[in-house]
Amino acid sequence: MTSRPFTPETLADTWGCSAETVRNLCRSGTLKHFRLGRLYRIPANAVEEYECQTSASDGSGVASVSTGPSRTENVPGISLRHAPERQQSQKQ
Template identity: 55%
Template sequence: MTYSPETLALRWGCSPATIRNRCAAGDIQHFRLGKLYRITEKTVEDIECQTSLSADCEAASASSGATAESDTVISLRHAPERKQRRKG
């Protein structure tokens, strides 16, 4: 399974632009299909386990043999909403 910036933004409670910016900055491992960003389920799980305080997450990663690729913690926040301009 892969995530688009839009579906991952809904899951993490941030904007799709934040996800795309983090991908472009190299903070989120991704691949491209033309102009589209795609993030693998393993990458999402690794990031969530890095930012989670849950022992269950660590146990699941240890049992599956998954390892974190870096010690970087990604902090996501909501992007400010833009006011729509009136045309006229």
């Protein structure tokens, strides 16, 4: 009996990443998958294959999943900073 394929959400819960990260791995061709209309489905053997490839490459025995761009990349974004505190005006 074959096991049911993973959804990006269930696989993301297992791997501790976002479902969008799993979809990005599928889109890039890194993670084998199939589509049912607009839905992504990832076979269990593809998950096992991916985990074996990633754990063999880093030697840690734990699958690592990219969670987005690293801080060293030049990615435009929003820079948050605190505004200076306002001083209340003196009433006369």
